[in-house]
Amino acid sequence: MSAPASSNRLVKWIEHRLPIFSFMDHSLGRGYPTPRNLSYWWNFGSLAGVVLVIMIATGVLLAMQYTPHVDHAFNSVERVMRDVNSGWMLRYIHMNGASFFFIVVYIHMLRGLYYGSFKAPRELLWIMGVVILLLMMATAFMGYVLPWGQMSYWGATVITNLFSAIPWVGDSIVTWLWGGFSVDNPTLNRFFALHYLLPFIIIGVVVLHLWALHRFGSNNPLGIDAKGPQDKIPFHPYYTVKDAFGLGVFLLIFAAAVFFFPNFMGDPVNYVEANPLQTPQHIVPEWYFLPFYAMLRAITFDISIPFTGVVIIEAKLGGVIVMFASIAILAVLPWLDRSPVRSARFRPAYKWFFWIFLLDAVLLGYVGAQPPEGIWPTIGLLATLYYFLHFLVIVPLLGMLERPRPLPASISEAVLKPMEKA
Amino acid sequence: MRLSLPKPAALLRPLGLAVVLASGLIAGGTASSLRAAETAPLPPAPPLPEVHWSFDGVFGSFDRAALQRGFQVFKEVCSTCHALSLVNFRNLTDLGYSEEEVKAFAAGYNVTDGPNDEGEMFERPAKPSDPWPSPYPNEQASRAAFGGAYPPDLSLMAKAREGGPTYIYALLTGYYEPPADMTMNDGMNYNLHFPGFQIAMPQPLTDGAVPYQDGTVATLDQEAHDVATFLMWAAEPKLEIRKQTGVKVMLFLVVLTGVLFAAKRKIWADLH
Amino acid sequence: MAEQSNAAPAGHGGHGEGSRRDFLFLAGGTLFAVGAALTAWPLINSMNPSADVLALASIEVDLTPVAVGQSLTVMWRGKPVFIRHRTETEIEEARAVPLSELRDPQTDEARTHDVSTPPVERPEMLILVGVCTHLGCIPQGQKVGQERGEYGGWFCSCHGSQYDTSGRIRKGPAPRNLAVPEYTYLSDTRVKIG
Numbered sequence: 032m033s034a035p036a037s038s039n040r041l042v043k044w045i046e047h048r049l050p051i052f053s054f055m056d057h058s059l060g061r062g063y064p065t066p067r068n069l070s071y072w073w074n075f076g077s078l079a080g081v082v083l084v085i086m087i088a089t090g091v092l093l094a095m096q097y098t099p100h101v102d103h104a105f106n107s108v109e110r111v112m113r114d115v116n117s118g119w120m121l122r123y124i125h126m127n128g129a130s131f132f133f134i135v136v137y138i139h140m141l142r143g144l145y146y147g148s149f150k151a152p153r154e155l156l157w158i159m160g161v162v163i164l165l166l167m168m169a170t171a172f173m174g175y176v177l178p179w180g181q182m183s184y185w186g187a188t189v190i191t192n193l194f195s196a197i198p199w200v201g202d203s204i205v206t207w208l209w210g211g212f213s214v215d216n217p218t219l220n221r222f223f224a225l226h227y228l229l230p231f232i233i234i235g236v237v238v239l240h241l242w243a244l245h246r247f248g249s250n251n252p253l254g255i256d257a258k259g260p261q262d263k264i265p266f267h268p269y270y271t272v273k274d275a276f277g278l279g280v281f282l283l284i285f286a287a288a289v290f291f292f293p294n295f296m297g298d299p300v301n302y303v304e305a306n307p308l309q310t311p312q313h314i315v316p317e318w319y320f321l322p323f324y325a326m327l328r329a330i331t332f333d334i335s336i337p338f339t340g341v342v343i344i345e346a347k348l349g350g351v352i353v354m355f356a357s358i359a360i361l362a363v364l365p366w367l368d369r370s371p372v373r374s375a376r377f378r379p380a381y382k383w384f385f386w387i388f389l390l391d392a393v394l395l396g397y398v399g400a401q402p403p404e405g406i407w408p409t410i411g412l413l414a415t416l417y418y419f420l421h422f423l424v425i426v427p428l429l430g431m432l433e434r435p436r437p438l439p440a441s442i443s444e445a446v447l448k449p450m451e452k453a
Numbered sequence: 454m455r456l457s458l459p460k461p462a463a464l465l466r467p468l469g470l471a472v473v474l475a476s477g478l479i480a481g482g483t484a485s486s487l488r489a490a491e492t493a494p495l496p497p498a499p500p501l502p503e504v505h506w507s508f509d510g511v512f513g514s515f516d517r518a519a520l521q522r523g524f525q526v527f528k529e530v531c532s533t534c535h536a537l538s539l540v541n542f543r544n545l546t547d548l549g550y551s552e553e554e555v556k557a558f559a560a561g562y563n564v565t566d567g568p569n570d571e572g573e574m575f576e577r578p579a580k581p582s583d584p585w586p587s588p589y590p591n592e593q594a595s596r597a598a599f600g601g602a603y604p605p606d607l608s609l610m611a612k613a614r615e616g617g618p619t620y621i622y623a624l625l626t627g628y629y630e631p632p633a634d635m636t637m638n639d640g641m642n643y644n645l646h647f648p649g650f651q652i653a654m655p656q657p658l659t660d661g662a663v664p665y666q667d668g669t670v671a672t673l674d675q676e677a678h679d680v681a682t683f684l685m686w687a688a689e690p691k692l693e694i695r696k697q698t699g700v701k702v703m704l705f706l707v708v709l710t711g712v713l714f715a716a717k718r719k720i721w722a723d724l725h
Numbered sequence: 726m727a728e729q730s731n732a733a734p735a736g737h738g739g740h741g742e743g744s745r746r747d748f749l750f751l752a753g754g755t756l757f758a759v760g761a762a763l764t765a766w767p768l769i770n771s772m773n774p775s776a777d778v779l780a781l782a783s784i785e786v787d788l789t790p791v792a793v794g795q796s797l798t799v800m801w802r803g804k805p806v807f808i809r810h811r812t813e814t815e816i817e818e819a820r821a822v823p824l825s826e827l828r829d830p831q832t833d834e835a836r837t838h839d840v841s842t843p844p845v846e847r848p849e850m851l852i853l854v855g856v857c858t859h860l861g862c863i864p865q866g867q868k869v870g871q872e873r874g875e876y877g878g879w880f881c882s883c884h885g886s887q888y889d890t891s892g893r894i895r896k897g898p899a900p901r902n903l904a905v906p907e908y909t910y911l912s913d914t915r916v917k918i919g
Contacts, residue, residue, distance in 0.1 A: 067724065092771050109539050109609075112691065114776040117767035119691040120698070268720050275753075276717045279710030286706055290699025291511060294612065302613035302688075303605075312648070543780050582780035705763070709756045716749045 058245060064263035065270055066251035068446050072146075073249060073270075074277035075139035080237065081278060082132045087230050089125040097177065099223035101216045104179035105304040123293040129171050130296045131285050133319035136164065144364075145385055147373030148250040154365040156243040161362045163236050168320070168358075170229040173222040175317060176214075180301030185314050187214045187222075193327070196348035213307065253445055254374025255438055262442035313402055321399030322392050326418065327354040328403055329411040353415060360422045367422055369430035377436040381429050388421045499645055504619045504678070508685060511700065514693045515686055517549045518667060523683025524548055526663045526676050531607065534599070534654075536587035539608035540687050543581035547690055555581050562586055600640065602653035611681070611688035618681040620646065625677035628656040783919035785911065788850070796867045798855065801918050805855035806906060807867055807879070808916075811890060815877065816848050819891035826895075829902045833891040836905050845910045852918065853892040854906050857881040859899035864888060879903070 046052050056062050096115050098107040111118035140160065143149050149157035176187045191208050195201040210217030248257075257263050288295065296318055300311050316324050330349035335342040344352070360367075375382045391414050398411040439445035507516040524545070527537070542559035546552060560578040564586050567574035579586065587606070589595040596603050614620045623646040631643035631650075641651040658676045665671045685692070774782070784801050786808065791797045797808040811819075819833040837851060838844040857864050859881065865871040866879035866888075874880035874887035876895045881887070886897030893902040908918045 088768065092768055095772065096775075106539070110775070110777065112689075113539065113544070114778075116770045116773055116775060118771060118775070119689075119695060120767060121771055123695075264724065269724070272713065272717045272720050275757075276710065276713040279706060279713045283703065283706045283710060286699065286702045290695055290702060293695070299613050299615050299617075302609045541777070541780070543776075580785075582777070705756075705760060709753075709760060712749065712753045712756055716746075716753045719746050719749055 058266075059271065060267045061265045063245070063248075063266045064257075064260065065249055065266045066257055066262060066442055067264045067269075068251050068253065068442055069249060069270065069273075070252050071273075071277060072138070072142040072252070074274055074281075075135050075142060077274040078135045078277065078281050079132065079139055081281075082128060082135055083230070083233065083237070086125060086128050086132060089121050089128065090227070090230065093121050093125055094227060097223075099177065099220050101179060101219055101305070104177060104219060108178045120289070123289045126297065127285065127288045127293060129174065130317070130319065131281075131288070132167065133171070135281075136167065137319075140164070140361075141389065144388075145375045145382075146250055146252060147254050147368070147370070147375070149365050150368065150370075150373050151365065152247050153243070153250065156240060156246075157365060158362050159236055159240040159243055161358065163233055163240060164361075165358060166229055166233045166236065170226055170233070171317070171319070173226040173229075176219065176222050177226065178301060179219065179305045181303045181305055181309075181311050182298050182301040182314070184214060184305035184307065185310055186316055187218065189314055190316075191218075193347070193351050196345070196351045198348070250373065251442060252374060252376060253439060253442060254372065254377065255442065258441040258443075315400055318396065318400075321397075322395035323354050323357060323399075325395040325399035325411045326357050326415045327351065328399075329353065329408070329415040331408060331412075353419075357415075357418060360419070364422065364426070367430075368426045370433060370435070372435040372438065377438055378429070378433055379436065380433045381426075384421065384425050384429065388418075391417050391421070495650065498648065501616045501619050501623050501646065504622055506618060506682065506685070508682070508692055511696060513696055515547075516682065518669075519679045519682045520548045520686055521550075522663075522665055522667065522669060522675075523679035523681070523686075525665065526658070526680040527607075527683055529663050530657050531680065532585070532588065534588060534595075534604040536589075536604075536606040537585045537608050537687060538587055538606055539584070541582060541584050542579060544690060547686065552581070559583065599653070604654065607684055607687065609688045611685040613688075617688075618685045621681040621684055622677045624652075625658055625680070626673060783917055785915055785917050787915055789914045793849070798867050799918075801854075801906065805863055806918060807851070807853045807855040807892070807903070809851045809853075809867075811849050811851055815890040818877065819889060819893075822889065822891075822893075827902075828894050829900065831891075831893060831902055836891055836893075836902070839909050839916070840907045841909050847910065850916075851890075851892060852906065852908055852916065854904040855879075856904070857883065857886055857899055858894065858901040858903065859884055859886050859897070864903075 042052055053062075093111060096107060096111045096118065098104055108122065111122050113119075115121070143157065143160070172186075172190065176183045191205060191214060194208060195205045197204060206212065208218070209215070210221060248263075251257075298315060298317075315321075327350040330346050330353055332349075333342045333346050334344040334349060370378060370381070372378050375385055395411070395414045395418065398407055398414060401407040403411075506513070507519065508514060542555055542562075545555045545558065550558070559581050562579040562583075562585070563576045564579045564583050565574050566577050569575055589598065592603055611617045611621060616623070624644060627645040627647070629643055629645060631637050635643070635650070637643060638651055641653060642655050643650060644652040658673055658680075660672050662673075663671050663676055665675075669675060689695075782802060784799065786797070786799055788797075788808070788810075791808055791810045793810050794812050795810055798805050799808065800806070816833070822833075824830040824832065833848070834846070836853075837848045838846045855863050855867070860883065862881055862883035864879035864881040864886070866873040872880040872882070874896070876887055876889035878888040878890050878892055878895075881897065881899070884898050886899035887895050888899075888903055889895050891902075892905075894900070906918055908916050910916050
């Protein structure tokens with residue numbers, strides 16, 4: 032990256048016709064001042080971007096070797112593992128990359144929840160994020176079907192069947208999704224086409240996400256706006272090097288998984304080829320879907336008008352609604368949480384409820400992995416209720432009733448004062 | 454940021470109404486669709502034994518002698534009923550055999566090829582590039598031969614079951630007389646580690662079942678251990694390369710991250 | 726990338742400070758570049774022929790069914806290979822042609838030995854890649870009753886190229902002789918192509 036006034040003739044020639052160098056300088060260099068106090072929790076956005084690139088690179092190379100036909104899909108993946116040069120590495124990176132993509136994005140979201148990054152004026156930035164999450168979930172779901180293992184097939188069957196819960200048009204929609212009367216070759220083929228397509232749509236939304244980010248710049252751990260240039264530092268070199276270091280740490284953990292525990296987060300049963308005549312004992316989605324799966328299964332009762340037995344919403348539809356609502360509710364969070372204070376550092380009560388929420392989400396994930404027997408359905412229902420209670424009741428109430436701690440006067444003051452004392 | 458907020462009390466009424474409405478609807482709902490859990494009174498599955506494998510750990514590798522013995526066990530016992538169709542004969546050079554030995558071994562098997570110029574399918578000796586032929590042309594033929602049971606393809610078995618090679622070893626050594634209170638179904642055998650404790654496969658291995666050529670004593674334990682090692686290789690022939698590459702990658706990343714950490718501290722030094 | 730100065734003025738470190746920082750950047754940048762290259766290579770290499778494709782890169786052919794005067798066609802690397810057991814007349818005809826008459830001058834002797842050291846010469850066995858060097862059609866002449874052209878070899882019906890009994894181009898638009906693949910005689914009756 033060069034300063035706008037470059038003596039390099041080639042740079043000047045390009046810059047005059049396509050102002051890419053000043054754009055880079057403006058968005059990453061001296062032209063993009065960033066709060067000076069960002070912690071390592073702010074690394075996860077750039078990490079998510081890197082993982083997206085890794086997934087697309089490995090994905091395109093895998094797509095060159097994969098056959099999206101029910102008779103050949105499973106074997107084509109095994110061919111990648113055994114015969115394609117470094118194919119095992121491509122596959123394991125792509126497979127574990129999906130999990131790490133969700134780990135990174137969930138942490139990125141939790142950072143947003145804790146520090147109030149979703150609050151005005153960053154509401155659209157947050158909503159773009161929710162859209163990216165939805166696209167990621169669709170992409171991951173379809174991607175998991177492609178190896179055509181037992182869990183691929185049965186997971187696809189269970190989740191596509193959900194849409195039959197939609198009143199009147201549900202069955203037609205499911206037939207339309209399947210391209211037939213069950214999950215079969217047409218389904219696999221279209222899932223492959225869409226799985227290839229969606230990541231590029233994600234890129235588009237990421238561009239919007241970054242554009243919205245640059246409008247007001249990053250939030251910071253104190254949650255207070257910068258008062259002047261002394262509160263900020265240029266993104267390059269401070270945050271480029273910090274992001275690079277964070278990337279190194281991330282890659283260490285990622286490499287440990289890919290090379291030494293590649294099947295840790297997966298299900299062994301997916302190494303058995305899909306068999307439409309035999310359902311596995313426990314159908315379990317990948318870990319990143321477990322909390323939502325738990326919420327889906329939590330609704331086991333129909334909702335009907337009392338004393339008439341007329342069912343308004345049957346249990347299956349109730350579960351679907353609750354599952355989608357759990358993500359949709361994130362999108363309206365900026366309007367549910369009206370606290371004038373952004374960061375949980377200065378919101379002692381909210382801080383407690385944040386951690387309880389996190390525990391609830393983890394609990395939901397655990398419930399999602401259990402067979403729906405014994406105490407688990409009850410716990411699942413209670414945890415689901417609490418999830419919605421958090422967003423619909425607790426957070427709004429806290430916004431109104433909580434007495435926050437006094438905010439520091441400025442970022443620099445908060446950062447520099449303790450050093451002067453030292 | 455908004456500074457004027459509605460009075461908390463104003464929210465209570467609509468909130469209370471919502472709660473009453475919701476519980477009314479739920480209570481008026483039809484019976485829960487929770488399945489009555491019909492659990493048969495089976496004892497829980499015993500834990501898998503602790504087994505040490507040469508390919509365990511960061512520096513794990515395949516014990517070539519064990520691979521060859523396991524290959525012999527598979528060839529002489531298992532391959533009568535089980536397929537290994539994801540393994541090509543040429544892959545056997547991984548076990549330490551030469552190309553000539555592999556070519557000769559492959560030629561001992563027949564595969565169907567064709568159609569020839571007369572339009573007929575014909576049998577020919579296998580080449581190294583062919584996959585190990587399945588004992589049965591398809592699943593249905595297999596089930597017909599085994600009274601409904603289907604010996605699964607073992608190519609991925611070491612990755613397709615919880616516990617992997619340890620599970621395979623435990624299963625092969627897990628045959629016992631059924632306990633007194635257990636009624637066995639027709640033709641089933643009692644196995645401690647198979648889900649449900651009843652398995653259609655009779656005990657395949659016994660002491661001395663496979664005469665080892667390298668002098669190792671062929672106990673049931675040894676045979677099970679060796680064939681499980683072989684099956685782990687069959688499921689993941691790239692295991693060794695994966696771990697070796699992993700070590701190099703981790704070392705490189707440690708150095709790179711270290712340098713980046715130093716660079717970060719350097720750049721940020723003037724701010725602190 | 727040109728170095729960018731920091732917003733806050735750097736400390737007035739001496740040469741030691743500056744060069745240590747430069748070293749760090751150099752080391753970091755180099756490691757990153759090396760890492761990128763080491764990562765990129767396996768990805769690019771994954772597009773090279775895989776093990777199962779390479780396993781079919783050579784085939785072994787049993788020559789016993791090919792009697793004198795007969796031709797055999799086998800598939801190798803997705804293309805047909807013509808194996809012709811030539812008669813004495815065909816060999817003499819091929820060897821009598823002066824090189825000046827050939828568009829792509831090659832002696833018949835040069836086209837009938839294998840790649841082992843020392844090369845095994847078998848003038849009666851002609852092994853060629855059966856793809857016309859013009860635009861890739863498969864020339865006729867392998868089966869009984871097919872056109873062999875004026876020179877007794879092969880005739881390509883697409884645009885009229887004609888090859889002689891050594892598979893050399895004699896007439897028509899093709900620029901080169903039919904290609905001779907690398908092959909090795911494993912025995913009197915077995916040849917490994919590729």
